[in-house]
């Protein structure tokens with residue numbers, strides 16, 4: 001199972017976005033800890049709720065910047081965010097129906113892979129557009 005950890009290669013060069021990505025990675029790690037430490041369902045549900053809420057907040061930050069700077073790739077980027085929210089909600093519903101250690105591991109792998117791929121490609125493209133169009137921290 002791959003677990004995402006923050007490192008400089010994940011930096012998009014915009015402080016506000018980086019800070020939020022660091023927080024998201026922290027929540028994925030917290031979720032992993034909750035899964036590892038004997039399946040405390042209440043703690044796990046709490047972290048999952050926080051993760052979804054913070055993800056929505058973070059997507060909102062990026063999407064506001066896209067609109068403000070008339071980002072050319074706005075539509076496909078927002079579509080990726082929306083698809084992620086659908087996928088994660090489906091995962092959580094499946095988990096609530098029948099929790100299993102394998103499903104929990106699959107969830108961590110999905111979250112880690114999705115977030116690192118999304119940051120490295122989609123968010124980096126957005127960040128370089130923003131800095132090229134006058135965004136300053």
Ligand SMILES: [Fe+2]
Pocket residue numbers: 021058062119123
């Ligand atoms: Fe992001």
Ligand SMILES: [Fe+2]
Pocket residue numbers: 062077081118122123
């Ligand atoms: Fe994004």
